[in-house]
Amino acid sequence: MMRYALLDEPLIRVRFKDKTVRGCTLPEVIVALLRDAVLGFEALQPHQQQAWHSFLVQLVAMAVARITGDAFPKEAARWRQALVELAGGEEAAWYLVVSDLSRPAFMQPPVPEGSLEAARYKADVQTPDQLDVLITAKNHDLKARRIVQPRPEHWLFALVTLQTMEGFLGRGNYGIVRMNGGFGNRPLVGLTRALSPGAHFRRDVQVLLDARLSFADRYDLGGHALLWLLPWDGKKQSGIPLETCDPYFIEVCRRIRFLEENGHIVCWRANTEGPRVAAPKELNGVTGDPWTPVEKSDKPKALTVSDSGFTYRLLQQVFLSGDYEPPVALAFREDEKDGVYLVARTLVRGQGKTGGLHFRIVPVSQAAARWLSGSEERRTKLARRAEQRVRLAADVQRKVLYPALAALLSGGRDARVEWEQVTPWIEAFDRAVDAQFFDRLWASVEQDEETARRDWERFLLTEARRQFAVAEHGMPVASAHHWRARSRAHAIFEARSREVLPYAFNATRSLSTEQEVRS
Numbered sequence: 001m002m003r004y005a006l007l008d009e010p011l012i013r014v015r016f017k018d019k020t021v022r023g024c025t026l027p028e029v030i031v032a033l034l035r036d037a038v039l040g041f042e043a044l045q046p047h048q049q050q051a052w053h054s055f056l057v058q059l060v061a062m063a064v065a066r067i068t069g070d071a072f073p074k075e076a077a078r079w080r081q082a083l084v085e086l087a088g089g090e091e092a093a094w095y096l097v098v099s100d101l102s103r104p105a106f107m108q109p110p111v112p113e114g115s116l117e118a119a120r121y122k123a124d125v126q127t128p129d130q131l132d133v134l135i136t137a138k139n140h141d142l143k144a145r146r147i148v149q150p151r152p153e154h155w156l157f158a159l160v161t162l163q164t165m166e167g168f169l170g171r172g173n174y175g176i177v178r179m180n181g182g183f184g185n186r187p188l189v190g191l192t193r194a195l196s197p198g199a200h201f202r203r204d205v206q207v208l209l210d211a212r213l214s215f216a217d218r219y220d221l222g223g224h225a226l227l228w229l230l231p232w233d234g235k236k237q238s239g240i241p242l243e244t245c246d247p248y249f250i251e252v253c254r255r256i257r258f259l260e261e262n263g264h265i266v267c268w269r270a271n272t273e274g275p276r277v278a279a280p281k282e283l284n285g286v287t288g289d290p291w292t293p294v295e296k297s298d299k300p301k302a303l304t305v306s307d308s309g310f311t312y313r314l315l316q317q318v319f320l321s322g323d324y325e326p327p328v329a330l331a332f333r334e335d336e337k338d339g340v341y342l343v344a345r346t347l348v349r350g351q352g353k354t355g356g357l358h359f360r361i362v363p364v365s366q367a368a369a370r371w372l373s374g375s376e377e378r379r380t381k382l383a384r385r386a387e388q389r390v391r392l393a394a395d396v397q398r399k400v401l402y403p404a405l406a407a408l409l410s411g412g413r414d415a416r417v418e419w420e421q422v423t424p425w426i427e428a429f430d431r432a433v434d435a436q437f438f439d440r441l442w443a444s445v446e447q448d449e450e451t452a453r454r455d456w457e458r459f460l461l462t463e464a465r466r467q468f469a470v471a472e473h474g475m476p477v478a479s480a481h482h483w484r485a486r487s488r489a490h491a492i493f494e495a496r497s498r499e500v501l502p503y504a505f506n507a508t509r510s511l512s513t514e515q516e517v518r519s
Contacts, residue, residue: 287302368442
């Protein structure tokens with residue numbers, strides 16, 4: 001028995017730009033995305049969007065490169081044929097439920113043991129969100145087991161997310177190879193001219209096609225594309241060598257099998273003795289993933305985003321500093337000099353916890369896009385300016401705000417206070433910088449160095465004063481020390497500000513002089 005055919009049944013509800021919602025087959029979804037007609041997917045949760053985007057882009061890029069002869073068919077029927085051919089003619093690979101365990105099901109490898117009991121599978125996953133990568137056992141933010149009446153598409157999206165985004169989760173539960181370590185994450189960092197799902201999809205498919213030959217020395221261009229086609233007994237030696245795969249292979253990291261009982265999908269799963277893809281540990285997640293930046297060092301490693309997410313510091317490092325090897329999705333294309341969006345997304349994982357879903361969109365102005373896609377000299381100049389601005393913001397926190405706030409908190413006695421005691425105001429300053437960092441950086445591209453620095457220092461000084469004022473009125477200070485604390489803190493703030501932000505004060509003095517003359 002085979003049930004829930006992704007190629008033939010309208011299982012995926014799509015919201016179109018004309019405000020209609022219709023169920024679509026997987027080939028129809030591809031056609032709609034290529035037409036840029038999609039507004040969203042009804043059952044797709046925010047943390048699943050990255051996995052779904054990457055899955056579709058990799059799938060279509062491989063189909064176009066290997067099956068359709070670099071053409072983008074306009075008919076769903078042709079895409080159906082291409083996907084079957086990509087699966088080696090095995091139509092079962094596109095069904096959610098296949099009772100014959102010797103055949104693959106969608107993202108579910110064949111079970112060579114012949115029975116789920118013999119292979120030690122367990123049916124202990126009750127809902128799609130239990131299968132998913134989120135850790136929600138404590139019900140703090142997102143409730144566990146909330147999808148109690150799932151549709152096939154809920155299982156579909158959970159399965160795609162698990163198999164392409166999951167990391168290590170205890171013995172027998174190994175993660176994907178496109179990640180630096182079992183507790184890392186798989187970030188998506190790239191560019192797009194428009195934010196609609198179709199525009200981003202079409203752009204990334206073309207990026208992958210253009211870059212495909214550059215991976216020929218590391219991968220087999222005719223190698224394994226869909227890793228769920230191969231039988232998997234879970235043994236330690238059963239890992240698929242990375243070099244035998246297609247550069248854009250779609251992996252599976254867990255032994256999963258769906259069956260149907262009383263009209264409902266039942267999920268079975270089993271542990272394994274090793275990961276599905278055999279790769280040396282020294283690889284550190286450096287697989288040529290189209291969206292993952294690689295940190296340059298003696299031992300290059302794929303970017304792992306922390307709980308802090310995509311802060312302006314991290315994006316400055318990844319996008320501008322040269323400290324990271326940019327993924328192919330982060331390179332400017334010829335038609336992107338009139339402005340693009342920098343898109344960064346990841347679900348941060350940890351040991352037994354989820355570090356948050358982090359998603360950031362940074363508009364890159366036309367002027368900045370032309371600088372960044374132009375000469376190396378201009379790009380280097382802008383990168384140096386960005387680095388200088390990050391360093392200045394850090395100096396204001398450490399050398400201006402911290403000592404001034406510490407003086408307030410200690411009653412003006414200059415006693416040492418812990419950094420955590422002044423964190424609320426330091427972090428508020430940092431958030432203010434974060435909110436305007438890139439807009440102000442792009443706005444500065446046509447300014448000379450002195451003007452650009454003066455404008456940035458003025459902004460930092462204004463925000464630092466704002467937070468200092470907030471702290472002055474809200475920080476608990478003993479009444480006996482009130483005036484001494486305020487006097488000492490003000491003296492420190494003003495003196496240190498002049499040391500760290502000299503251009504801001506020079507400009508202020510010049511302006512005051514002019515005002516005095518006019519008066």
